[in-house]
C-alpha cells in the first residue's frame with residue numbers, strides 16, 4: 483500500500499502523471515513513483531495504462547528504467563507505478579545545463595549514450611519470448627514468440643541517468659506491444675519535436691519510428707537543439723516532412739554526422755535498425771569495452 487512509502491519530493495512530470503521521489507520504509511530504498519489519476523481516464527486510456535504496466539513489468543535491462551511494483555488506491559482512484567530512481571535526472575536537463583554553461587557534450591559521451599540507448603532499444607525491438615510450454619504467445623515459424631515493443635515517445639526527457647552514468651530509457655507511457663502479425667500500427671499522438679514523418683502522416687509507424695526519434699536525440703546532444711524547430715505544430719510538421727536540417731556542429735566527426743543523418747532518413751526503411759546501430763564500429767567498440 484501507499485503507506486509503505488514516504489513521499490520525499492516532486493521531481494517532474496511523466497506521461498499522464500506526476501513523478502515523485504519516494505522512500506520505501508522497509509529498507510529506506512529510494513525509488514520514484516508515477517502517480518496517475520485513473521478516475522478521469524477513458525476505458526481506452528485505462529487499457530493503455532494496463533498495457534504500460536505490463537510492458538514495464540516484463541522489460542528487465544540495465545538500459546531500461548526498472549519497474550518495481552504498482553499500487554492501485556481505489557479510495558482516490560489513483561495508480562502508482564513504482565520505478566527505479568535515476569539520480570542523474572534526464573537528458574533534457576543535461577542539454578539545458580550544457581547550453582546554459584555555453585559548453586558542449588564531448589563526442590565520446592554522445593557515442594556512449596547512443597550505445598546504451600541502442601542496447602535498451604534492442605531489448606524492446608528484438609525481444610523474443612521463448613515458446614516455453616504453457617506460454618500462450620503466438621509462436622512464429624521458428625517456434626519463438628516475436629513480440630516487439632515500440633516506445634513511440636523517445637525524447638531527451640524520457641532518457642534518464644543513474645548515479646553511475648548509466649543511461650536508461652524510461653516512461654513507456656505511449657508504448658505499444660506489436661506481435662508478429664501486426665507489424666505496423668495506426669494511431670495518432672501529439673506532434674512533438676521528435677515525431678517521425680510517418681507518424682505525422684498518421685500512417686504506419688514501426689520500430690524505425692523509434693530510430694528517427696533516437697536520431698533527433700543524438701542530433702540534439704550535439705547541436706543543443708532538435709533538428710526540426712518551428713513556432714507551431716503545423717510548420718513543425720512541414721519541416722519534419724521536408725527533412726532538411728543543418729549539419730551537427732563542425733567539432734563533431736563526419737562519422738557521427740553520417741549516423742545521425744542515416745537515422746533521420748525520410749523513408750523509414752532506409753534508416754538503420756537497432757542491429758545496424760549495434761554493428762557500428764564506434765558502438766560495437768564501446769559495447770565490447772563495457773563487458
Ligand SMILES: CNC(=O)c1c(C)[nH]c(/C=C2\C(=O)Nc3ccc(Cl)cc32)c1C
Pocket residue numbers: 493494495496497501514516547565566567568569570571572575642652653
Ligand atoms: C529535476 N529532475 C530531476 O533531476 C530528476 C531526477 C533526479 N529523476 C527524475 C525522474 C525519474 C527518475 O529518477 N526515475 C524515473 C522513472 C520513470 C520516470 Cl517517467 C521518471 C523518472 C527527474 C526528472
